[in-house]
Amino acid sequence: MPTRLTHTRPTALGVWLMIAGAIGWVAAFALTLEKFHLLQNPGSSASCDFSVVVQCGANLTSDQGSVFGFPNPLLGLTGWVAPMVVGAAVLAGARFSRWFWLLFWAGIAFAFGFVLWLISQSIFVLGTLCPWCMVTWVVTIPTFYAVSLHLLRSGIVPVPQPLRDVAGTLMGWLPVLAVVSYAIVALVAQLRLDWIGTL
Template sequence: MPPRTIDSRPTVLAVWLVIAGVIGWIAAFALTTEKFHALANPDAGPASCDFSPLVQCTKNLDSWQGSVFGFPNPILGLTGWVASIVVGMAILAGARFARWFWLAFAAGITFAFGFVLWLIGQSIFSLGTLCPWCMVTWVVTIPTFYAVWV
């Protein structure tokens, strides 16, 4: 009987990356469609995620903080969360990544973590709002940062 080999794939991390990636991508997609809808129909009124003066998306999306790099921030989520899903699925399929890849992936996740912390501060202390879809992004970005680094 051949000796058993130990599977060292980070399966739990892979599953988390896929789940968090799908949840984060859905939130980014919802925010992106809200922004595009507002740009196409400026007189349409409040966004579908505006529930009160405290819980709303519009103030966040319309602020300068909502487009820090010259385009709506959720576009970063549309691309970044796809990377998370792809890495998770690749691990589940048996892929092994080089150390440089993990360092680059961790750097991207660290940027996302820092950016989300900054956006949390801006949303709460500067804008005085809580964006529902933004909060979904926060909830998956923060644990993803810790999961990748641990």
């Protein structure tokens, strides 16, 4: 028996996707400007360099800052457009096919995995916390949770009804899940870098 779809017009998700997309895009734009500044002025500091630990410069000039052969912020400039467009379309009443949601989910999952890798590199390898990068982390993490839970609760990803019910319940706890995730990252960063002591 085919899975019955529910929550086919997730208004709250649409609003969040637009907000998150806009915030993520602004962060990517700011990082792109900082990268241009550093390229034009070798040896200078980025405007978001506040201390040895809290800074953007080390991240932007590292190998991790250009994983695919070009500055990572360019991924954000293009990638964050998708959530804004999808969010606006949802609010306008669009209904997407299953394949579209799964493709969108794959993109969000890639962003989430990439961010987790960048967090680990930033804390354990570079020893820095990049302010604009952290803005990206702040919106990517709950966006992945929100899209994943929506697809599970709605039946777009076919799972047993009990799991759909759990996803629906967790959707209401999304802010808590996000805050717990932030707290874990902050705790790991504090234990590794003592970032509070450098402020």
